[in-house]
Amino acid sequence: MYQVNDNYQKLPGSYLFSTIGKKVNAFTEANPEKSIIRLGIGDVTQPLAPAIIEALHKAVDEMANAETFRGYAPDLGYEFLRSAIAKNDYEARGCNITADEIFVSDGAKSDSGNIQEIFSVNNKIAVCDPVYPVYVDSNAMAGRTGTYDMAAEKWSNVIYMPCTRENNFVPEFPKETPDIIYLCLPNNPTGTTVTKAQLQEWVDYANKVGAVIIYDGAYEAYISEEDVAHSIYECEGAKTCAIELKSFSKNAGFTGVRLGYAVVPKELKCGEVSLHSMWARRHGTKFNGAPYIVQRAGEAVYSEAGKAQLKEQVAYYMKNAATIKNGLQDAGYEVYGGVNAPYIWLKTPEKMTSWEFFDYLLENANVVGTPGSGFGPSGEGYFRLTAFGSYENTVAALERIKAL
Amino acid sequence: MYQVNDNYQKLPGSYLFSTIGKKVNAFTEANPEKSIIRLGIGDVTQPLAPAIIEALHKAVDEMANAETFRGYAPDLGYEFLRSAIAKNDYEARGCNITADEIFVSDGAKSDSGNIQEIFSVNNKIAVCDPVYPVYVDSNAMAGRTGTYDMAAEKWSNVIYMPCTRENNFVPEFPKETPDIIYLCLPNNPTGTTVTKAQLQEWVDYANKVGAVIIYDGAYEAYISEEDVAHSIYECEGAKTCAIELKSFSKNAGFTGVRLGYAVVPKELKCGEVSLHSMWARRHGTKFNGAPYIVQRAGEAVYSEAGKAQLKEQVAYYMKNAATIKNGLQDAGYEVYGGVNAPYIWLKTPEKMTSWEFFDYLLENANVVGTPGSGFGPSGEGYFRLTAFGSYENTVAALERIKAL
Numbered sequence: 001m002y003q004v005n006d007n008y009q010k011l012p013g014s015y016l017f018s019t020i021g022k023k024v025n026a027f028t029e030a031n032p033e034k035s036i037i038r039l040g041i042g043d044v045t046q047p048l049a050p051a052i053i054e055a056l057h058k059a060v061d062e063m064a065n066a067e068t069f070r071g072y073a074p075d076l077g078y079e080f081l082r083s084a085i086a087k088n089d090y091e092a093r094g095c096n097i098t099a100d101e102i103f104v105s106d107g108a109k110s111d112s113g114n115i116q117e118i119f120s121v122n123n124k125i126a127v128c129d130p131v132y133p134v135y136v137d138s139n140a141m142a143g144r145t146g147t148y149d150m151a152a153e154k155w156s157n158v159i160y161m162p163c164t165r166e167n168n169f170v171p172e173f174p175k176e177t178p179d180i181i182y183l184c185l186p187n188n189p190t191g192t193t194v195t196k197a198q199l200q201e202w203v204d205y206a207n208k209v210g211a212v213i214i215y216d217g218a219y220e221a222y223i224s225e226e227d228v229a230h231s232i233y234e235c236e237g238a239k240t241c242a243i244e245l246k247s248f249s250k251n252a253g254f255t256g257v258r259l260g261y262a263v264v265p266k267e268l269k270c271g272e273v274s275l276h277s278m279w280a281r282r283h284g285t286k287f288n289g290a291p292y293i294v295q296r297a298g299e300a301v302y303s304e305a306g307k308a309q310l311k312e313q314v315a316y317y318m319k320n321a322a323t324i325k326n327g328l329q330d331a332g333y334e335v336y337g338g339v340n341a342p343y344i345w346l347k348t349p350e351k352m353t354s355w356e357f358f359d360y361l362l363e364n365a366n367v368v369g370t371p372g373s374g375f376g377p378s379g380e381g382y383f384r385l386t387a388f389g390s391y392e393n394t395v396a397a398l399e400r401i402k403a404l
Numbered sequence: 405m406y407q408v409n410d411n412y413q414k415l416p417g418s419y420l421f422s423t424i425g426k427k428v429n430a431f432t433e434a435n436p437e438k439s440i441i442r443l444g445i446g447d448v449t450q451p452l453a454p455a456i457i458e459a460l461h462k463a464v465d466e467m468a469n470a471e472t473f474r475g476y477a478p479d480l481g482y483e484f485l486r487s488a489i490a491k492n493d494y495e496a497r498g499c500n501i502t503a504d505e506i507f508v509s510d511g512a513k514s515d516s517g518n519i520q521e522i523f524s525v526n527n528k529i530a531v532c533d534p535v536y537p538v539y540v541d542s543n544a545m546a547g548r549t550g551t552y553d554m555a556a557e558k559w560s561n562v563i564y565m566p567c568t569r570e571n572n573f574v575p576e577f578p579k580e581t582p583d584i585i586y587l588c589l590p591n592n593p594t595g596t597t598v599t600k601a602q603l604q605e606w607v608d609y610a611n612k613v614g615a616v617i618i619y620d621g622a623y624e625a626y627i628s629e630e631d632v633a634h635s636i637y638e639c640e641g642a643k644t645c646a647i648e649l650k651s652f653s654k655n656a657g658f659t660g661v662r663l664g665y666a667v668v669p670k671e672l673k674c675g676e677v678s679l680h681s682m683w684a685r686r687h688g689t690k691f692n693g694a695p696y697i698v699q700r701a702g703e704a705v706y707s708e709a710g711k712a713q714l715k716e717q718v719a720y721y722m723k724n725a726a727t728i729k730n731g732l733q734d735a736g737y738e739v740y741g742g743v744n745a746p747y748i749w750l751k752t753p754e755k756m757t758s759w760e761f762f763d764y765l766l767e768n769a770n771v772v773g774t775p776g777s778g779f780g781p782s783g784e785g786y787f788r789l790t791a792f793g794s795y796e797n798t799v800a801a802l803e804r805i806k807a808l
Contacts, residue, residue, distance in 0.1 A: 001614030002583035003524035043475035053468045060460040071447035071659040113690030120407035179406035210405030255475040256696040286517030292660040
């Protein structure tokens with residue numbers, strides 16, 4: 001008789017955003033006359049930029065003719081896209097990353113979930129707390145996280161690095177040495193980040209203790225401060241200890257288009273074993289490439305027109321971020337983030353738990369946010385709002401919150 | 405110090421099609437004047453059908469406007485696509501599969517590679533031999549296959565079910581009871597299949613011994629014989645023992661578009677544990693949906709115009725299959741497949757090994773095929789040609805082979 005992977009049975013509840021979706025659906029069914037404003041899940045709302053639309057139409061037309069039709073993509077992604085990434089995201093920033101170190105994927109969520117596969121199940125992971133749930137959940141599914149303590153809301157075999165107002169949201173080196181360190185910077189959900197000098201300390205630490213850093217840079221396009229690194233490879237020595245994951249979802253509005261990439265430097269080795277070769281094998285065995293038309297859309301992100309249009313799109317969302325941040329501060333809330341990231345992280349008022357504040361906001365302001373505790377135990381007492389709504393909705397949501 | 409997943413180090417050589425690609429590249433570099441005809445990898449060559457192109461353009465235009473823009477897709481896929489699949493691929497064939505048992509994915513290769521994750525690493529798999537390499541490789545990466553014996557070209561902990569001319573390419577029930585049985589029918593690479601009555605025996609066997617069947621139906625659209633099932637759910641009792649994987653790659657030319665789906669019936673349970681819930685959790689945690697525009701293209705596959713156009717496309721490829729089959733028979737080869745599948749499986753002549761015949765054909769006819777031994781030890785002495793080339797190339801390739 002076959003058996004299932006019993007690690008799945010250890011997982012608590014269901015995936016955070018599915019739970020929120022169910023709560024919101026129940027509320028709207030019970031209150032069909034109420035107009036909900038969603039500043040919860042980090043989903044973009046602005047249309048694709050004209051340069052991207054043009055590239056998509058052109059690629060679709062290519063698929064209509066036998067002479068220009070494209071079947072299976074090259075394993076690592078099309079050269080035209082990998083070269084554009086290498087040139088714009090790395091070479092332009094002085095990072096020595098070449099096109100053949102870049103693996104095109106269907107998005108950073110897949111990469112974030114899958115990257116753990118190339119490591120031993122005996123490795124111990126360290127995560128910022130709070131953080132994007134996929135890192136811990138995907139490791140839990142693989143049996144790397146021990147058992148879940150419902151009361152503490154923690155796994156027995158995960159190193160949690162609290163990021164709270166007490167340490168200015170900067171993770172400290174853990175007492176116990178981790179094998180795999182997940183860093184999402186600028187951070188989801190807190191919207192905060194670290195300076196380049198602080199990131200360099202993490203790179204030095206990883207190289208010293210023999211840990212690998214999984215660096216999720218999904219929000220890189222929203223960085224506005226000068227002393228913040230746009231890639232971990234801006235730090236000395238990162239190529240021997242870090243894998244970087246990037247997404248087109250937030251910088252180009254691709255949440256429904258699906259495109260991302262992973263950088264696995266050729267210098268990154270565990271003894272004699274090349275992690276680049278391992279990821280290439282994984283990619284070649286279990287994945288068949290992002291769609292051709294989507295890879296062409298990704299290329300257009302790096303065109304002159306695309307870059308100009310997306311700079312405006314990011315500015316649009318960051319105007320929302322300022323609106324939320326200032327509005328909440330005016331209303332007396334304690335607020336973080338929103339400067340280098342499209343997320344606002346607020347302290348819940350009057351000792352409300354995160355989920356109490358979620359219900360309070362949904363019921364009284366009809367605004368959907370994300371409970372901080374859904375991102376880890378140290379997120380308890382915090383709440384996330386995103387800048388990805390329309391400007392009109394964002395202003396309206398803040399008017400409602402201020403009126404509470 | 406972190407450690408890697410050392411199961412990867414047990415994998416022999418590199419992925420079959422990468423090896424072929426390298427050999428062909430080396431040959432073309434050394435012989436730039438030779439015109440190569442590729443009947444190797446199962447990649448389609450005909451352009452997307454007009455109904456699909458139209459749907460893609462329309463969906464791209466929707467992404468250009470805030471009112472019709474779509475961000476993250478629903479976890480299981482858009483309702484419009486899942487309903488079209490349920491209606492056309494199941495209801496129309498008398499199978500009681502509902503839309504919420506269908507999980508839209510980026511293709512059957514991903515699903516084939518990922519599905520093993522929800523099972524215990526202690527389960528033992530059985531595969532047809534020869535077969536699509538992803539089933540065994542993905543289980544090897546998870547540590548389910550024991551050690552690899554280079555001489556025997558077999559894993560120590562895999563049950564191989566030989567499918568050769570001696571048993572008419574119909575797998576027999578293995579002596580040792582498997583936990584997970586992979587069936588790819590019509591089969592890749594042999595192009596052969598089993599009757600519905602024979603498939604029913606496998607369903608009965610799985611239910612009796614407590615095994616789960618992973619049924620890969622990627623080539624279903626090419627079935628031409630009446631007594632062959634188009635879905636495993638045409639068999640009594642399949643909903644309690646089978647997961648079905650389907651692809652749009654071959655029936656609609658989507659190899660470069662990327663779309664597939666998995667059916668996990670709600671009745672499929674291991675004790676009290678629902679495999680549907682597990683796959684939903686996996687899907688929700690590590691995947692973020694197929695692109696909206698691609699799901700709209702998938703919907704167009706089931707439109708009246710789409711169905712008519714794709715029937716013609718399949719007929720085009722099956723004309724190639726007949727051309728290859730008849731041509732090889734005329735040239736004195738022993739040939740199988742090509743009736744219910746776009747693959748022709750030939751016995752190599754004069755006791756050549758599969759790779760010897762690969763080199764012979766590449767060097768003398770400049771035709772690329774796939775060595776049978778690349779699909780498993782019982783594929784040794786066989787060779788695969790695909791019907792996915794253009795008709796002109798297919799005719800030309802056969803002329804060259806006949807002239808040898």
